[in-house]
Amino acid sequence: MSASPQIWDRHAIVAELRRHRSSLAAVGRTVGLSRQSMYWALFKPHRRANMAIAAALGVRVCELWPEWFDADGKLISCAPRLRRSSKPIPRSVRASSERSAAA
Numbered sequence: 001m002s003a004s005p006q007i008w009d010r011h012a013i014v015a016e017l018r019r020h021r022s023s024l025a026a027v028g029r030t031v032g033l034s035r036q037s038m039y040w041a042l043f044k045p046h047r048r049a050n051m052a053i054a055a056a057l058g059v060r061v062c063e064l065w066p067e068w069f070d071a072d073g074k075l076i077s078c079a080p081r082l083r084r085s086s087k088p089i090p091r092s093v094r095a096s097s098e099r100s101a102a103a
Helices: 010-019 024-031 035-040 047-057 093-102
Strands: none
Touching: 010 024, 010 047, 024 035, 024 047, 035 047
């Protein structure tokens, strides 16, 4: 029986880092990147940060982000990951009418 491949989303990556008694900030310190850079690497490709996260987990970078990196670890796409819910956030009609009335 073959095991199904693990699906790596940002929550699974952070959870696996915690299981390894590490964090995004700790991994970032080892490669000279800020905590914010490491966090944004979960959403947009950042080669150095993505490689550091993959090395900390002992996984190839193309397994974590197959849509961004090929099997050789070369960047193939710079498109950020989309949110699962792509519904637009509704704007409050009341807030805009109050602003125009105040002006």
